[in-house]
Amino acid sequence: MESQDDELWSRSLKSDGTAFGALFDRHRDRVFRHAYRLCGDRHTSEDIMASVFLELWRKRRTVVLVELSILPWLLVTTTNVARNANRSAFRYRRMLDSLPRQDEASAESGEAVYLQSALDKDVIDALQTLPTMDLQLISLVAFEGYTITAAAELLKLTPAAAKSRMHRARLKMKDALPLPRPRTHYAMEGKGS
Structure with missing residues (x-):
């Protein structure tokens, strides 16, 4: 029966890559569809699916089959990973929205390139004011999309310490x-008016 994963899972636990690959092939479409329902973006869903299977391998010693199937564990993990991805995307958008923007008129002029490079330099300068640990944390969470918990684990911090450092x-x-x-529009105003 296709829903019974116990034999493949047992072989996977013995480092049988072919068995783990067969589990991936068997369940990847369901995991992808579930991720897509939760986030609505194809690329993000692919990332979520990859993270779920990575998490399956990482936590393989504690994973429990339900009615001889790995799928329930995969779907619950997909929900958790998707929630974290959505929260991370929201925080990233909020951070980007808080950065100074140029108006459309200046974007149409040659001034746009200068303003973007000045903004990039300002962000780089601001990042350089951070201690190494905080820079690594910001990079992992804000720019790379890791959860605070995952970043904390990688950086050997408690989640509470990571949240505090992030703040x-x-x-x-x-x-x-x-x-x-403040914007000046003297360049756009007609001369002699």
Whole structure:
């Protein structure tokens, strides 16, 4: 019966890559569809699916089959990974939205390239004010999309310490970024008017 994964799982636990690959082939479409329902983006769903199977391998010693199937564990894990991905994407969008923006008129002029390079330099300068641990944490969570928990584990921090460091790092970056300058439109106004 196709829903019975116990033999493949038992072989996978003995480092049988072919058996693990067969489990992946058997369940990847269901995991992908579930991820897609939760996030609505094909690329993000593919990332979630990959993370779920990586998590399956990482936690293989504690995974429990339900009615001889690995699928329930995969679907629950997909839900958790998708929630984390959605929260991470929201935080990333919020951080990007908080950065100074240029208006469309300046984007149409040659000034746009200068403004973007100035913004990039400001962000780089703000990142350089952070201690190494905080920079690694911001990089993992804000730029690479890892959860705070995953980043904390990688950096050997408790999740609470990582959250606290993340909060302080964001405040420090916000303080290090220059305030948005008032826009002057003298270049767009007609001369002699």
